Amino acid sequence: MHILVTGFEPFGNDNFNASSAVVSALPASIAGRRLTTAILPVSFHRSGEALSALLAEHRPDALICVGEAGGRAAVTPEARAANEDDARIPDNDGARPRGAAIISDGPLSLPSSLDAQRITALLAAAGFAAQVSRNAGRFVCNHVAYLAYAQPVPALFIHVPALRPGGTEAGVGRETDLRAASTAAPASAWDMEQLLAAVELVAASL
Template sequence: MTMLARIVVTGFEPWGPNAENPTLEILDLLKAADDVEGDLTLLRLPVDSSKIAGITAKTLDEVEPDLWISLGLATGLAVVAVERIAANIMDFAIPDNAGYHHRGDAVFADGPAAHMATLPVELIVSHLRESGIPAKISNSASTYLCNQMMYTVLHLIAKKGMKTRAGFIHVPAHPRLAALQQYPLAEMPSMSVELMAEAVKKVIHLSLGGENGESGLPSIAL
């Protein structure tokens, strides 16, 4: 009997001025879908920097995933952004939902300066665009919790000697969140949750080796 790939997909609760976070709706669509490859574990993460490492370590130990994809909202973004690199820095423009306001702190004091995503980033962006989904490679996941999440999972995978592929996808606002904005943010770009969920399905497929995607890449530290 063929074993299903074990896949973790994470999203964040609303944060800062954003009343909603489309990543949670993407998780709901993935849960309801019948065309997602693998055995899904879906996590709704708190926007609390003190809890990210513990939740991530516990999930890695319990699920032992083959693939980990984290999602985050980037308002103002007009495309799906596949992150290439996570930096060992937390420099929050605003406090997280628990009130933590890191300014120049390391994600892990003993960690390297950066970790590279182990997803086939170039292949993913190419296939998304060929499928009619606007996408780009991003070389900065910023310095808020999205970067912290990406760095944390890649760092823990490396420390545990796991072969889990992992990376981070930033998504735009959905139309409802964009419609809530007041001038000058009233022209905020948006994308439907359905299209973003379709993008995540394609990321899963390609990261598991579909469409000539390589598999089994180790985490790369800088």
């Protein structure tokens, strides 16, 4: 099996993105699965183009997209994505859509085409703080999740806590949950090695 795994570049006022750090650290293969990794731009316009180009080039058997959520302390597989862009802050191109459809004639929401409930249960059984989510926000993460779930390839978007080196607080990342936070575990309970292990477990389970 060939799996494409994507993360995101830093955005806003931060120069670090936990999803990028995790995805960049993934091995080339795990449990017999070949992994191809890529970092997407935090851009409503360019992220979809980049994802389409990656899918056309690599033709993977499955797609895992990883983003960071500053208001969450658990790994949260996204069971649904909404057909709406509604940005609290501008993306890296300065765009700030408000209440705009991602696909003009598309469904109001799309379900993940990989089983978010199963992946959440698997992570929890392995000792990771994990909760299934049905709200991916309305920023670029949700934008990419909606486009991913519209693809013929099985896909799942996963949010990870917005960790920062040295335990510093993320300057951005609450675009998913403005009110902030899961009570599953404090964010400080995570480190980058644990986030990497969680994403590796997801890939190995496909």
